[in-house]
Amino acid sequence: DLAILSMSEHVIITTGSFGWWGAWLANGTTIYYSDWPRNNSTLSKGFVKEDYFMPHW
Template identity: 65%
Template sequence: PGHDLAILVMCHHNIISTGTFGWWGAWLNRGMTIFYQDWPKPNSTLASLFVKDEFFLPYWIGMS
C-alpha cells in the first residue's frame, strides 16, 4: 500500500472512487482530481451525516 500511495501522489491527474485510499492520494499530490459527485445518494442516511464541501476539495472536478 505504501508504494501504491507513493505512485498516486506522483501522478498529475487522479480519478478517484469514494474510498479514502484514492482520496489521500489525490489530496497529497494536489493535481487535477476527478470524483463521482453523486455520492452519497441524496436522502440516504449517509447523506444526512456527510458534508461534501469538507470531503471534496473545491478545485476537484465532480462528474456524474
C-alpha cells in the same frame, strides 16, 4: 502505491480514503463521482460534501 499516486498529475478516485489520500498527495486534477452519497440515503444525513471533497477538485 501512494508514492506512485503522489507523482501523478491526474487522479480518478472512488469514495474511499485510499483514493482521497492519493488525490490529495497528487495535488493535481481529480475526477470523482459527484453524486455520492445519494440524496435522502442514510449516508447523506449530516454529510457535508465540502468537508470531504477539496474545493479545487
